[in-house]
Amino acid sequence: MPPPGFFRLERLREGGPPVTRALHVVICPSGVRASGSSSIPNRGVALRRLWMVWLTGAGLLAAGCSSSSTSTPSTSAHAASNSASASPNPCATVTTTTSIDQVPTACAALWAPYDVTKVPPPDILQQEHVPPAPRVVNMTNGAVSDAEAQMWANASNRGSGWFKWAEANDQPGLLPHLVASADILPAENLALSQGASIALPDCSLYPLDESLFPIGPDGQAYFSRKGLPTKAKFVLVARFSGPCVAFATFPDGHQKSITELATQTTVFGPGILEKDPVLGVIWFTDSGGNCTDTVGAPSEWCGR
Numbered sequence: 001m002p003p004p005g006f007f008r009l010e011r012l013r014e015g016g017p018p019v020t021r022a023l024h025v026v027i028c029p030s031g032v033r034a035s036g037s038s039s040i041p042n043r044g045v046a047l048r049r050l051w052m053v054w055l056t057g058a059g060l061l062a063a064g065c066s067s068s069s070t071s072t073p074s075t076s077a078h079a080a081s082n083s084a085s086a087s088p089n090p091c092a093t094v095t096t097t098t099s100i101d102q103v104p105t106a107c108a109a110l111w112a113p114y115d116v117t118k119v120p121p122p123d124i125l126q127q128e129h130v131p132p133a134p135r136v137v138n139m140t141n142g143a144v145s146d147a148e149a150q151m152w153a154n155a156s157n158r159g160s161g162w163f164k165w166a167e168a169n170d171q172p173g174l175l176p177h178l179v180a181s182a183d184i185l186p187a188e189n190l191a192l193s194q195g196a197s198i199a200l201p202d203c204s205l206y207p208l209d210e211s212l213f214p215i216g217p218d219g220q221a222y223f224s225r226k227g228l229p230t231k232a233k234f235v236l237v238a239r240f241s242g243p244c245v246a247f248a249t250f251p252d253g254h255q256k257s258i259t260e261l262a263t264q265t266t267v268f269g270p271g272i273l274e275k276d277p278v279l280g281v282i283w284f285t286d287s288g289g290n291c292t293d294t295v296g297a298p299s300e301w302c303g304r
Contacts, residue, residue, distance in 0.1 A: 094121045097169055110278060115173025120165055130161035130206075136236075137211040139300075144234065149212040152273055156236055156283040160205040167198040167246075177279070180286045182228055187258045191248040196256075198248045204260035207238035211301075215270055218298050223270065223287045225295040230287035232270035237301045239266045266291040266302060 090106035100108050103119045111119045121127065133153035138146050159178050166174040172192040175184055188198055213219070215235050223230045242261035249255050271285040291302035 089122050091119060091122050094119055096121060097124070097165075114177055114278065116166075116171050117173075118169050118171060120169075124165055125158060125161045128161050128164060130157055133157045134207065134209050137209075139211050139213045140234065141214075143214060144212060151281070152212065152234075152271075152283055153210055153236060155273055155281045156238075156269060156271070156285075157206055158280060159282040159284070162279055162282070164200045164205055167192065167200055170195060170197045177276075178282070179284070180228075180288075183285060183288050185258065185260070188246070188248070191250070191256065191258070194250060196248040196250045198246050198258070200246045201244045201260065203241045204244040204246070207240050210236055210238035212236055213298075213301060216298075219270075219301075222293075222295065222297055223289065226287070226289055226293065228287040228289070230270040232272055232286060235268050235270040235301070236283070237266060237268055239264065268297065268301060 090104055090110055094103050094107060097118050097120050100111060100117055100119050103111075107119060133150065133156065136146075136149045136153045138144065138149040140149070144152075163175070163178050166172070166178070167188065170192060172189070175192075191198060213235050215223075215230065215233055219235060220230070240261055242263045242265055244260040246258040246260050247255050248258055267290045268288055269283070269285040270287050271283045274282050274284045276282055289297055291297055
């Protein structure tokens with residue numbers, strides 16, 4: 001959310017270089033909360049929004065929303081797969097990223113709650129060649145199976161793929177559905193608010209290696225000291241290569257570079273696996289950090 005895919009991307013500048021991760025959340029009608037999802041504030045200000053009537057597409061989204069849930073991450077992933085195959089995709093005729101007012105009505109209704117002005121083709125993550133996550137080192141002592149840990153990391157990579165598409169197509173409205181607002185680099189927020197599109201490098205999106213840890217009291221205390229408390233019980237710890245630079249292209253044609261990672265960096269993505277009816281199975285990160293934080297990250301996350 002955080003980077004998130006690796007994490008829905010998390011972008012923090014706390015005592016060290018900024019980091020980016022991507023993560024994810026089920027988006028439900030007003031007053032209804034997605035099962036197991038974190039509450040995401042409406043960022044609104046200065047970001048372009050396209051608000052449309054839900055039409056019949058609301059029924060497609062409602063399937064992912066409820067007041068409570070007892071399903072496990074594995075069950076959620078299986079349910080998402082079954083849901084996708086149970087009915088035709090209303091966006092199946094969309095083959096390239098297209099203005100939302102030029103796609104079929106049912107497709108527009110499906111995407112309208114995500115505050116987008118453009119709609120991607122259903123296979124956009126395949127077109128973007130989102131890679132599978134590296135093999136995850138499971139440090140949960142059996143609390144999470146190796147298979148689930150790997151699925152969570154792959155979900156994180158998927159979120160990063162969505163994050164890349166959103167910024168490349170100037171879709172800031174989608175970002176809060178992928179990551180917590182604190183996990184978005186301020187320079188990117190500013191550029192997007194000015195109508196820029198941002199080309200993100202893969203080295204800041206997809207990790208070289210990663211591990212899954214339980215957060216525990218020391219981890220909770222660390223995130224609280226940062227002013228970014230988390231509701232997650234587990235954290236994906238991933239190492240990214242660097243340096244990495246993104247390029248923002250503004251409406252008048254001029255470009256600006258944005259430093260993503262000044263050097264190789266290990267970042268944290270505490271999160272929850274989410275089943276989203278449009279985005280798929282993703283990992284929503286509600287906080288973040290890195291091993292250079294001056295507030296002192298748990299030593300085991302940084303190999304100390």
